[in-house]
Amino acid sequence: MAGGYSLAAGGITLANQAVTLVFVNPIASPNLDLEFRRFWINQSNNMASVNLRYQINTQVTAFPTLVSQTPAKLAIADAASIITGNTTGAAGTCGINASAEGAGTKTIIWADSFNTTNGALLVLTPEEIIEMAAGAASGLGLHLPVAPGTLTNWAFGCTWTEG
Amino acid sequence: MGDDRHLLIGRANGHLFRREDKSESYVVIPPAHLITDSDGGMWTFGFKYDGYGEINVLRNDMDTGEFAARIEYRRGQVRIYGKAGWRVFSRSRRHFI
Numbered sequence: 107m108a109g110g111y112s113l114a115a116g117g118i119t120l121a122n123q124a125v126t127l128v129f130v131n132p133i134a135s136p137n138l139d140l141e142f143r144r145f146w147i148n149q150s151n152n153m154a155s156v157n158l159r160y161q162i163n164t165q166v167t168a169f170p171t172l173v174s175q176t177p178a179k180l181a182i183a184d185a186a187s188i189i190t191g192n193t194t195g196a197a198g199t200c201g202i203n204a205s206a207e208g209a210g211t212k213t214i215i216w217a218d219s220f221n222t223t224n225g226a227l228l229v230l231t232p233e234e235i236i237e238m239a240a241g242a243a244s245g246l247g248l249h250l251p252v253a254p255g256t257l258t259n260w261a262f263g264c265t266w267t268e269g
Numbered sequence: 270m271g272d273d274r275h276l277l278i279g280r281a282n283g284h285l286f287r288r289e290d291k292s293e294s295y296v297v298i299p300p301a302h303l304i305t306d307s308d309g310g311m312w313t314f315g316f317k318y319d320g321y322g323e324i325n326v327l328r329n330d331m332d333t334g335e336f337a338a339r340i341e342y343r344r345g346q347v348r349i350y351g352k353a354g355w356r357v358f359s360r361s362r363r364h365f366i
Contacts (some may be wrong), residue, residue, distance in 0.1 A: 109287070112316070114282070114283075116282070116283065116284035116315065117284065145303045146282075148281070148286070148302045148303055150284045150285060150286045150287065151286075151287050152288070153287075153288070153289045161272030165282050177288070178300070218300070218317065220301070220302075221301070223288060223290075223292070223305075224292065224296050224301035224302065224303060224304070225301060225303045226300060226301070226302055227298055227299040227300060227301060227302035227314065228300065229299050229324070231322075232322075239288070256332075258352065261282065261284050263282075
């Protein structure tokens with residue numbers, strides 16, 4: 107099994123719309139599957155206590171338009187991720203902070219809400235780990251279905267293992 | 270322009286966080302991501318696991334040396350829960366007891 111990887115960002119200004127915060131699309135088969143372990147959302151400069159909904163969803167093409175970001179290794183000794191940063195959300199790529207959501211159908215697989223002063227941390231138990239198989243037709247996104255009241259200074263991310 | 274002096278300011282996951290107030294009692298990580306204590310300490314989990322499903326506990330991005338399954342703020346005290354049961358962050362702000 108290859109190592110663990112994160113796709114995380116901070117100090118991000120979101121568009122005033124529903125927005126996909128992180129999007130990871132498995133690589134074409136045959137290759138390693140992705141097992142998502144953790145997701146988080148928070149706002150680093152937040153003085154207002156409000157509740158906000160979030161979703162984890164899959165999305166088929168057309169995918170969101172993203173800001174390209176390369177996954178980080180959680181352990182220096184690990185090989186680089188098989189996923190690379192890109193703006194298109196295509197297979198084998200990932201990105202953050204979508205500027206356009208794309209027309210592809212989203213399927214919600216997790217939905218919850220959080221208080222913006224506390225943020226949200228979802229640590230999936232082994233039985234709940236979200237697996238995205240290589241060659242899957244869809245990518246996985248962490249999504250705010252409603253624009254937040256304050257658009258600046260968002261921090262968010264996810265981790266996964268490849269194996 | 271500098272920050273207001275009354276703000277609680279700390280670090281979590283590599284980012285500077287600012288809050289007007291400490292966390293409410295009974296905020297628990299997870300599902301919360303962050304607890305703010307009365308000193309501006311920002312509590313969250315790191316990315317290390319101990320083999321029991323517990324995660325390393327960070328305060329202002331400094332590893333406390335403790336692993337836990339949850340972090341809770343209750344009546345002004347940070348408590349962690351793990352295989353050793355409940356432990357409370359000491360008034361001296363140095364260790365869990």
